[in-house]
Amino acid sequence: MTTPTVSSPGRLSVARLTELATAQGPCITLVIPHSDGDSFRIKIKDVLRQVEERAGGLAPAVRATLSNAAADGVQPGTFVLLQCGATAEHFETPELLREQVSIGPRFSLRALLPLLSRPQEFLLLALSQNRTRLLRCTATTSEEIAFPAGVPTSLEDAMQTSQPDHMLDNRSAGGPSMGSMRGVMFGTTTEREDKYERLLQFFSALNRGLQPLFAENIPVVPVGVEHELALYRTVNTYPHLVEPGIHGAPDGLKGGEMHRRALELLGATLPEPIRKTLENFDKQVGTGHASVHAQEIVKAAFEGRVASLFLQQDAQYHGDFDAARQRVRHAEDSEENDLLNDAIVQTIANGGFAAVLPASAMPQGVPVCATFRYPL
Template sequence: MDLLTRAEIDVLAEPGGGEARVSLFMPTHRFGRGIEADRLGWKNLVDGVEAVLAQQMRRPDVEALLAPARDLQDDGMAWQYMSDGLAMFLRPGWERTFRVPAPTPALATAGDHFVLGPMLRLLSGDEHFLLLALSQREIRLMEGSRNSVEQVHLGDIPTSLTEVVEPHEPRSDTMARPSAGAGRAGPAVFYGHGAGDENLSSTEVVRFLRSVSAGLHDLLNGATSPMVLVGLEHLVWAYREVNSYPNLLEEVVDRNPDQLTPEEVHEMAWPLIEKRLREQRSRVIDRFRELHGTGRVSGDLTTIAQAATEGRVETLFVQADPWCWERVDDATLPIVQLGSDARYAECEQVDAAAIATLKNSGHVYATSESVVADSEVAAIFRY
């Protein structure tokens, strides 16, 4: 299960070419009795989309398309390591699955393209962030939201100094368990230069951190979420010298992460992220209001959708909490045939506008307040 980046969005947004594409979303529990209920809910969701597809496709083709979803349904161990939400995208011979550190609605769609709207919390960067815990013993990358953080599998990226300065020893590729955080306020510590630890070989440390940065450059290709560093001052200073990720915050958590649980890291980092996101969102909304009457802004969905496909949308605001897909229908288990259900036509249009904006290097903000009254969206145009 992967970290969602704009590079992944480009893949998911590719035209379907007439082949069937299925998008599956469901809220999940990290622990407790809800886990078995999640498995049953997933089965019902897959059964529902299977019934829709069976009216259009041969049964063997339907079964082959949904096989990864059925495999997950039967994988009891996988359900022990879920996050707050689950998303799966299927096309013939291909699938992508994401554990989502934010709730998603229960929704299945079938059509000639994927739906990404229920994951806009991640795509917009609203309340979504990255943590990089720096120590010589262990590098940990986590992605988080307001309430939790979850460790990201780093693949071949070195996670300890010994992997770079000593002969490589195979390490486990087992997925780390997700952890929840309380999201309460913690100390905000600001970055400053200082002397390094004289007991360390600076050459070896820099080589190690450069390898980490190079690996993260590939892993985070296209990611736009803010990143907070957690570590002692000398390692933070050294990492900044080799960092290539453009959205690194100046503020850091100045603690040895080896001594911190994921919950403690989240508690200390979240106030830094919350302050950054609140200030950034307020500045952009103020700019929208300043441009009112200039022709550079709009709250009309049709106009915005067209401008997005032309690459003219610089910033898109999407009303959230709840999202369009979550409030259209109060059905227990919505199964949507794309392009043929008028109740969801507006949601499809919002979804398409957001994807086009992201693909054209625009910014998407999820906001609980309406920037324009009675409109799902608002936009600032490049021209």
């Protein structure tokens, strides 16, 4: 028997998920959420016990990976380990996934879908009058990046290059008889209005200067105090600004808090392709191009016809699929094979898309629904 080697890819990608969907079992999926080091060590002991009972235990290298992770300590989040034959990999995510110990012919991809139901990358725009920052983020990383040359990063920088239009309009041309009054502003705007105009001009310059970075069409999560966020929205021209943003002074947020809150916001925000698919879903029901019936969806997935598959986290449909007869056998016993996971695996393996969504986002709150490439 070949001894598995354990790799750490750092994060789960769409391409890797597609590879996992085509893996030939037996496959072991371990998803271990934890809040601290102590809870993690306790859960690892329980996981090892379950795998020992159900599959005779893990290979030494895989077991060592779990033991080392427990000894090193980890940040709150979820530890994921996947093994199939002679290959194994593990990664960590700050998101709390549902605990899963699965040993079967396929990986339990439904446990991992929440990681891909939101963008793989996003930008954090931390608005500040003194030091505005831009951070490129993934689910597990956050790195500050430089602004394009010439883009002001503070109100002071913006005012050194230009002045609000109303200030220029309200300056006197000043003839010779005015002496020291030449160029003195005599406008009637209040100090508050003046600051508003300066800030508006700063944000306008930011919006214009950042467009080259935004050409990737990735989500941008703005962070700032409420009135500054509202002001930035009035000049923003980028269509993928994530609402409502994160309220709070960026410099006053604790380390990692902006990143954590951005992940929560993105998790509650439907990506544009999903939103558009769901908007048109009701029109397709009854035409053979969509269904809310699990049995139809599972059969279509095995036939390679599912274009997009959506389900709630708690959706259940167990049994098996008879490939020879092209029939789905439904079983009430929750210990039997997870047919919805099978549908996810088949959908992804055949180039379709699958996502776990909250009940509020599902058409009429159904547990599962799908669109088809061509009708039944």
